[in-house]
Structure formats: structure tokens, C-alpha cells
Amino acid sequence: MALSKTEKLARVHDESMKLFNSVQSSMRNERLQCLKDRRFYSVAGAQWEGNLGVQFENKPKLEINKVHLAVMRIVSERRNNRIDVQFISKDGNDAADLAETCQGLFRADEQDSSAEEAYDNAFEEAVGGGFGAFRLRAELEEEYDDTDGRQRIRIEPIVDADSSVFFDLGAKRMDKSDAKHCWVLNAMTHEDYQDTWGELPDDRMSSHGTSMQKVVSQSFFDWSTPDVIYVAEYYRVEESKEGVQIWTDLGGNETSYDQEEFNEEEGLEAELKAIGSVLTETKKLSRRRVHKYIMNGSRVVEDCGIIAGQHIPIVPVYGKRWFVDNVERCMGHVRLATDAQRLLNMQVSKLAEIAAISSVQKPIFTAEQMAGHTTMWSEDNIRNYPYLLINSIANPDGSISPAGPVGYTKSPDVPPALAAIVQMTNNDLLEVLGNQGQGDKMVSNIGEKTAMLAANRVDMQTYIFTDNFGKALRRAGQIWLSMAKEVYEEAGREMKSLDGSGGVSSIKLKQPMMTNGIQVSANDLEEANFDVAVSIGPASQSRKQAVVRTVTELLPMFAQADPQTAQVLGMYAVRNLEGEGMSDLHEWMRKKLVAAGVISPTDQDKTDAQGNQPQPDPQMVAQVQAMQAMADQATADASLKRVKILQATAEAQATVADSEKTKAETMALIQNMKTEELHRLLGMIAQLRGNGQMA
Numbered sequence: 001m002a003l004s005k006t007e008k009l010a011r012v013h014d015e016s017m018k019l020f021n022s023v024q025s026s027m028r029n030e031r032l033q034c035l036k037d038r039r040f041y042s043v044a045g046a047q048w049e050g051n052l053g054v055q056f057e058n059k060p061k062l063e064i065n066k067v068h069l070a071v072m073r074i075v076s077e078r079r080n081n082r083i084d085v086q087f088i089s090k091d092g093n094d095a096a097d098l099a100e101t102c103q104g105l106f107r108a109d110e111q112d113s114s115a116e117e118a119y120d121n122a123f124e125e126a127v128g129g130g131f132g133a134f135r136l137r138a139e140l141e142e143e144y145d146d147t148d149g150r151q152r153i154r155i156e157p158i159v160d161a162d163s164s165v166f167f168d169l170g171a172k173r174m175d176k177s178d179a180k181h182c183w184v185l186n187a188m189t190h191e192d193y194q195d196t197w198g199e200l201p202d203d204r205m206s207s208h209g210t211s212m213q214k215v216v217s218q219s220f221f222d223w224s225t226p227d228v229i230y231v232a233e234y235y236r237v238e239e240s241k242e243g244v245q246i247w248t249d250l251g252g253n254e255t256s257y258d259q260e261e262f263n264e265e266e267g268l269e270a271e272l273k274a275i276g277s278v279l280t281e282t283k284k285l286s287r288r289r290v291h292k293y294i295m296n297g298s299r300v301v302e303d304c305g306i307i308a309g310q311h312i313p314i315v316p317v318y319g320k321r322w323f324v325d326n327v328e329r330c331m332g333h334v335r336l337a338t339d340a341q342r343l344l345n346m347q348v349s350k351l352a353e354i355a356a357i358s359s360v361q362k363p364i365f366t367a368e369q370m371a372g373h374t375t376m377w378s379e380d381n382i383r384n385y386p387y388l389l390i391n392s393i394a395n396p397d398g399s400i401s402p403a404g405p406v407g408y409t410k411s412p413d414v415p416p417a418l419a420a421i422v423q424m425t426n427n428d429l430l431e432v433l434g435n436q437g438q439g440d441k442m443v444s445n446i447g448e449k450t451a452m453l454a455a456n457r458v459d460m461q462t463y464i465f466t467d468n469f470g471k472a473l474r475r476a477g478q479i480w481l482s483m484a485k486e487v488y489e490e491a492g493r494e495m496k497s498l499d500g501s502g503g504v505s506s507i508k509l510k511q512p513m514m515t516n517g518i519q520v521s522a523n524d525l526e527e528a529n530f531d532v533a534v535s536i537g538p539a540s541q542s543r544k545q546a547v548v549r550t551v552t553e554l555l556p557m558f559a560q561a562d563p564q565t566a567q568v569l570g571m572y573a574v575r576n577l578e579g580e581g582m583s584d585l586h587e588w589m590r591k592k593l594v595a596a597g598v599i600s601p602t603d604q605d606k607t608d609a610q611g612n613q614p615q616p617d618p619q620m621v622a623q624v625q626a627m628q629a630m631a632d633q634a635t636a637d638a639s640l641k642r643v644k645i646l647q648a649t650a651e652a653q654a655t656v657a658d659s660e661k662t663k664a665e666t667m668a669l670i671q672n673m674k675t676e677e678l679h680r681l682l683g684m685i686a687q688l689r690g691n692g693q694m695a
Contacts, residue, residue: 009300012293016234020183023166030329034129034162037334040341041067041128047338047345060349060356067337070433074127074333074462079120083470084500085477087530099530101507101523104497105488106480111498115155122317123469125161130330132317133161135184136479138308138487151308151487153480158184158314165314174321174468175475182312184233193229197301200229231301234293235312239286246281247272254280258287309483317472319465333433333465340429347422354412363405365390470534477532485525551576568598 003011039046048061085106087099109115118134125132135156142148158165164185171179190200244256255277262268272279290312292304307313319332369390370377376388392400488495491510498504511522521527551573558566575589593599 005303009293009303012234012236013295013298013300016181016183016232016236016293016295017297019168019181020166020232023169023183026169026327027166030327031131031162033335034131034330034332035160036129037332037338038125038129038162040338041065041071041334047342052342052346056346056349060352061345062349062352063345064348065341066344066429066433067334067341070337071124071128071333074465075120075124077462078123078466078469081466081536083466083473084535085473085480086533086535087477087481087528088533090529090531095528095530098523098525098528101497102481102484102525102528102530104499104505104507105484105495106477107498107500108496109153109480110155112152112496113154113156118155118157119469119473121157121159122161122315122472123465126317126319126469127332127465128319128334129162130319130321130332130335131162131165133158133165134315134317134476136313136315136476136483138483150490150493153483153487155476161316165316167314167316172323174316174318175471176314176316177311177475177478179312180237182235182314184235184314186231186233187228188231189228193231197231197296229296231294231296234295235307235314236291236293237312238289238291238306240289241284242287244283244285245279246283247277248280250276258285308486309479311479311482313479313483315472315476315479318468321468333462337429337433340425344422344425344429347418347425350418351414351422354414357412361411362409364407364409365405366393368393369403466536470536474532474534477534481525481528481530481532485528488525491521568593568596571596572598 039049044063045061047063047065048056053061085103087102087106089095089099115134122132122134135158137154137156138151139154140148141150141152166183166185167176167179168181173179176182188196194200242258242260244258245262246254246256248254257268265271288310289306290309292307293300294302294304318330321328321330323329371391373389373391376385379385380388393403395401488509493509494506495509496504497507507523510524513520513522551569555566555569555573558569571589571592574585575593590599594601
């Protein structure tokens with residue numbers, strides 16, 4: 001008996017919760033450690049959490065947070081290095097135009113969805129804790145326009161990914177391209193939950209209400225708490241075998257159709273037969289789709305159906321990652337420095353405590369010496385008296401014996417070992433963190449190349465984080481391309497495109513055009529069969545500065561040997577100069593480079609070039625038109641004469657044909673006559689000739 005929809009969703013929820021419980025029990029300790037690391041460098045007071053803070057209760061607890069500075073240096077390095085996603089043909093065919101279309105659309109989607117926010121958040125969480133993530137989502141381009149069904153792909157951040165994003169344990173790849181299941185947890189207030197889903201869930205004490213807890217100090221996760229309700233986005237990969245029919249048209253072109261297309265279009269098969277297409281092959285193909293659900297601790301609250309693309313649209317970002325004991329483990333730049341940072345904090349706090357006890361020696365007197373003078377001594381630091389009084393001390397014989405203080409308080413001594421340990425701890429901390437501060441020091445007597453080599457050595461210490469983020473962006477490009485094939489399918493739709501330098505242009509999807517006499521569809525993303533790669537380089541401003549330096553070094557080489565190339569190099573350097581008010585100069589140089597063939601022209605450049613063509617003289621146009629009309633009339637007269645000649649020739653040929661036909665008929669008639677009739681007829685002809693009646 002077939003299950004109802006409610007029963008199917010209940011089964012999906014039960015299977016999802018069982019899988020999630022196994023995932024969180026395996027990953028709980030690792031993910032909580034990631035969260036602790038992020039708190040350690042970013043939350044004030046977090047470096048004293050736990051037993052250490054209890055031990056230093058009511059004592060100075062200073063934080064000299066050098067770990068935070070180290071994390072910020074790595075984050076700034078990534079922001080100064082741009083990672084471009086590139087689309088490359090899988091079979092090696094020349095598809096440069098379509099690849100450039102994909103790259104331009106991807107950059108435009110990045111800009112429109114403020115993808116840098118998602119990238120920055122994911123990268124910082126990966127550097128700090130070891131794990132971050134961001135997502136891709138297809139949503140309506142005009143959310144509040146009911147008549148516009150066009151969609152755009154957005155790249156969005158996922159905060160607290162170490163305690164929010166989980167993949168199934170069978171996914172071993174770093175980019176999770178082999179994952180079959182994924183959960184993204186979202187915390188909602190009770191009011192927000194009611195506004196979105198209606199009544200509050202009744203799962204506050206459900207069997208699935210105990211799992212991993214987001215709070216660091218706890219070990220289990222409650223789907224419903226007095227403060228928030230957790231809702232999970234659950235992505236499940238569904239693979240199946242579907243029948244596909246291959247139809248061949250009269251031109252020999254093959255097109256595949258699945259059963260779903262025949263179900264949606266009832267007359268599709270009849271239409272194919274009507275145009276002469278023939279069914280040549282039927283086969284089974286593997287289909288991969290992603291089903292999305294939204295669920296709480298007790299039930300599935302929404303079945304979102306099949307989403308665009310063939311991949312789970314969640315992109316993980318790792319700091320450092322490996323498998324140990326078949327458990328995925330990861331960490332960022334903080335974990336190895338936590339002990340040294342805590343030790344430094346303790347030592348500095350102890351020094352502060354010692355320094356705060358007493359910094360000035362204080363005299364010690366007997367009560368008899370201070371009697372009557374206590375106010376003067378207590379106000380001395382304010383009124384600054386020229387002298388201070390004390391009472392004299394009487395000797396046993398009654399004589400007066402003036403005496404000074406009995407003694408003085410002594411400031412505590414700083415243990416020599418403590419000062420040495422502070423220096424050692426600071427050095428150890430810098431060594432663990434990479435001592436990146438040395439890369440900022442510029443010595444006046446070193447050359448530019450030497451400084452660049454020193455900076456490169458510093459970069460190599462943290463390059464693993466940038467490289468892993470490049471792998472994540474490569475995965476994002478794969479997911480985007482899979483989604484774009486389904487989302488960007490409207491023929492004639494105009495979309496924004498960005499080139500590598502930020503130039504804006506417009507493209508039209510599925511634009512018909514002729515190539516070698518064959519009509520094709522340009523900018524058709526369904527034909528985009530690409531591999532995805534990434535290139536890591538300096539950010540826009542740094543890259544332009546590097547271009548100017550390189551071009552300036554090349555100019556002397558071509559100044560004498562090839563002045564034309566030197567001129568082009570000079571224009572290219574000027575175009576990459578940074579400065580306020582240089583936009584007009586940049587655009588002018590760009591147009592000159594386009595005219596020289598160095599830069600490919602945009603569609604706007606082509607339009608402007610057509611509009612700038614010189615206009616012909618109207619009088620000359622009239623003369624040309626008159627001459628063309630005379631030539632056309634002469635051609636028409638010649639054609640008419642030729643027609644008449646052909647007609648006369650045809651009539652003559654018809655007359656000859658009639659004569660030949662008559663002759664043939666006569667011969668046939670003669671052959672059919674009897675001999676006596678033939679002789680009689682010949683006699684009559686001879687008689688007529690003799691009488692002169694027949695010429």
C-alpha cells in the first residue's frame with residue numbers, strides 16, 4: 001500500500017534524525033574545540049574561561065591578545081589576494097566565448113549578492129577555529145513582483161558554521177562533493193518561529209530533542225529551548241536511473257529526451273515524428289538531484305522539493321584538515337598557540353599584581369610618634385607640606401631622644417626567573433604564530449626585490465589557508481554552474497556581466513546566430529560542459545601596482561627595438577595607474593588599446609564603432625542610386641530580350657517537332673496500308689500530276 005505524504009515525510013524525518021545523531025556524536029568534540037578556538041581569540045575574557053579563571057579569581061586577569069593580531073594578518077592577506085574562478089572546457093574544444101560568459105555571470109552574481117561578506121566570514125572562521133562555510137541559493141530576482149519568475153543565484157554567509165553545518169560521515173572529500181546528506185541549523189526566537197511556521201513545536205522533550213549543543217559548556221543539543229528553537233535545513237541527494245530516448249532528425253543531429261519531458265508535453269512524440277525525427281536509441285542514465293526539507297525536532301515543517309542543480313549548495317571551508325582514527329579533524333591558526341597565550345597572560349598578570357602591591361616605600365612609626373600628627377601625614381600627598389612632624393620618644397631616665405621611623409616597607413622583588421620566563425613565552429608564542437610581525441619591518445638599505453622575498457617567506461607560513469579557500473571557491477564554481485544551467489535558461493534574457501577588471505557589460509542568453517552557415521545558440525549555458533579551476537593572485541589594487549612595475553621594467557627593452565610595442569606598454573601602464581580623477585584617462589587608454597587589438601572590444605565598443613562610421617555625401621549617394629537604377633534597368637532589358645529569344649527558339653523547336661511528328665505518323669500510316677491500296681493511291685497521285693492539278 002502506497003504511503004501518504006504525511007507518512008513519507010515522517011519517514012524522512014526519522015531517517016534524518018538517526019543520521020544526524022550519529023554525525024554529531026562523532027563530530028561533537030572536534031566542533032566544540034573549533035568553537036572554543038574562535039572564542040579564544042575574538043571574545044573578551046574567553047582566554048580565562050575554565051579552571052584557569054577559577055584559579056585566578058579576585059586577581060588581575062590581563063589579556064595580551066597576540067593571537068587575535070595573528071589571525072587578522074592572515075585574514076588581511078586573503079583580502080589582498082583575489083581568487084578568480086575559471087571555467088575550462090572538459091574535452092579541450094574551443095569554447096572561450098561561452099567560458100567567458102560563465103565567468104562574467106559568476107562575477108556578477110558575486111557582486112550582486114555581496115559574496116565578499118560570505119567569503120570573509122567563512123575564511124575567518126576557518127582560520128580562527130578550523131571550519132567555516134557559505135551557501136549558494138537560487139531566489140527570485142524581483143521578490144515582490146509576482147509576474148517576474150526569473151531567478152538569480154546568490155552567495156550567502158553561514159555564521160557559526162562549526163556548530164551549524166554537518167555532512168554525513170561517508171563524505172571524505174575536502175569539498176564534500178561526495179556527501180549524500182547535509183544539515184544546516186538555524187536558531188529562531190519563539191516569536192519568529194510562530195510568525196514563520198505557526199504554532200510552536202511540541203518536541204521540547206521529544207526523543208530527538210537531545211543531540212549536540214551549540215553552547216560550549218554543554219554536551220547536548222536541544223531542538224527547543226526557553227530562548228530559541230532550532231530549525232534544520234536538510235539536503236538529501238537522490239540518485240536514480242531514468243530512461244532516455246535518443247531522436248535523430250533529418251540532418252543527422254541527435255537529441256535526448258527523458259520521460260519527464262514526454263509527460264510534460266503530451267504531443268512531443270507526435271511533433272518529433274512530424275518533422276521527420278526517428279527514435280534511434282533508448283538507454284538508462286543516472287540522475288542526481290538534491291531534495292531539500294526544513295524540519296524541527298519533531299517533524300518536517302516544509303518540503304521544499306527538488307532544488308536547482310545536482311549538488312548540495314553548501315560549501316565547506318577548512319583551515320587545516322586531516323583524518324585520524326577515521327574521524328575528520330580540523331583546526332585553525334589559534335589552537336597551537338592557546339597554551340602559550342594563556343601562559344603569557346598568567347605571567348603578565350602576576351607581574352601586574354606584584355607591581356600593584358606597593359611602588360613607594362612607607363615609613364613605620366610607633367603609635368606614640370604619630371599621636372596628633374596622623375592628619376598631616378595622610379594629607380601630605382595632597383597638600384605637599386614642607387615638613388612633617390612626629391613625637392619624640394622618652395628614654396627610661398626621662399630624657400628626650402629624637403628618633404626616626406622604626407623601619408620602612410619594602411616593595412616586593414620581581415623573581416628573576418619570572419622575567420626570563422616571560423621573554424621565553426613571548427618568543428615561543430611568536431614562533432607558533434609564525435612571527436609575522438617581522439614581515440612588516442622595512443629596513444631602509446634593502447632593495448625592493450629583497451623586501452618582496454621577505455614578504456613571500458611570511459606568506460608561505462599562512463598559504464595553506466588561502467590554498468584551502470581556493471579549493472572551496474572551486475567547489476562553489478561547480479555548484480554555481482550546475483545551478484545556472486537550470487536557472488539561466490530563458491532565451492533572450494539580458495544579464496549583467498563583469499570582466500576581470502570590473503568592467504560591466506550585458507549579455508543575452510540563448511541568442512541565435514549563424515556560424516559556418518549553421519544556426520546556433522550563443523550564450524546557452526546548457527551547453528556549458530566545463531571543468532572549474534581557480535587562480536590565486538593579488539587583489540585588484542595590488543595587481544595593478546604589480547602590472548605597472550613589470551611594464552615599467554619592460555619599457556627600456558622595447559624603446560629602441562620596437563617603438564610600437566613600447567607605446568602599447570606605456571598605454572597599458574597608464575591604464576593601471578591608481579589615482580583620484582583618472583577614470584577618464586583610463587577609459588581613453590582602454591579605447592586606444594581596443595583599437596590596437598590589445599584588449600577585446602565589448603558589445604558597447606562594437607556599437608560605438610558602428611555609430612562612428614563616416615556618413616556618405618548625400619549627392620554622391622543620389623548619383624550612386626541613379627547609376628544603380630540604370631544598371632538595374634539595363635539588366636532587366638537584357639533579361640527580357642533573352643526571354644524573347646528563348647521563346648522564339650522554343651516555338652521553332654516546337655514547329656520542327658510537329659513536322660517530324662506528322663512525318664512519322666504518315667510513315668506509320670503507309671506501312672499499315674495493304675499493297676493494293678498503296679498501288680491505287682500512287683496511281684491516283686500520278687494522274688493528278690499529269691492533269692496539272694497537283695503541283
